[in-house]
Amino acid sequence: MKQGLFLAVASLALPLSALAADNHEEHHHAMPMVANQADAAMTDGTVKKVDKAAGKLTVSHGPLPNGMPAMTMAFSVKDPGWLERVKPGDRIRFVEENLKGAATIVHLEPVR
Numbered sequence: 001m002k003q004g005l006f007l008a009v010a011s012l013a014l015p016l017s018a019l020a021a022d023n024h025e026e027h028h029h030a031m032p033m034v035a036n037q038a039d040a041a042m043t044d045g046t047v048k049k050v051d052k053a054a055g056k057l058t059v060s061h062g063p064l065p066n067g068m069p070a071m072t073m074a075f076s077v078k079d080p081g082w083l084e085r086v087k088p089g090d091r092i093r094f095v096e097e098n099l100k101g102a103a104t105i106v107h108l109e110p111v112r
Contacts, residue, residue, distance in 0.1 A: 041065050042093040044111070048072055052083045057105060064096055076104040086110060 045061035051074070060072040075096060077083060082105070086092060095107035 041095050042107075042109070043096065045092050045094060047086050047088055047090045047092060049074075049088055050083050050086060052080075055080055055083065057083065057086065059092070059094070059105075061094075066096070066098075073103065076102045077108070078104055078106045079108075082108050 043061050043064055045059040047057055048060055049058035051058070054074075056074045056076055058072060058074045062070045075094075076099070078099070086108075091111035093109045093111055094105045096103055097106045098104070099106070
């Protein structure tokens with residue numbers, strides 16, 4: 001009887017592993033949607049001021065995905081090198097996150 005129960009349980013393992021493989025495949029097909037979601041998180045803005053000493057960009061921007069309305073504000077930047085690549089008047093697309101309590105640009109793309 002124990003051997004029969006073992007075989008019954010073992011026979012269930014194959015279909016369950018196949019089901020897990022199917023779910024894994026679906027996960028891979030969903031990856032492009034994640035990229036689209038990241039693109040949707042981009043906000044358009046115009047650089048108003050570059051403050052290299054403070055490590056900040058003042059940007060006039062549209063509404064942020066976190067619910068913040070359109071306004072002009074200063075952001076910290078994740079990569080200080082970005083401050084060398086933009087100047088007042090430049091149009092940008094960016095992603096903002098709250099890092100250590102500060103609104104921070106974590107991804108920046110110049111708009112050409």
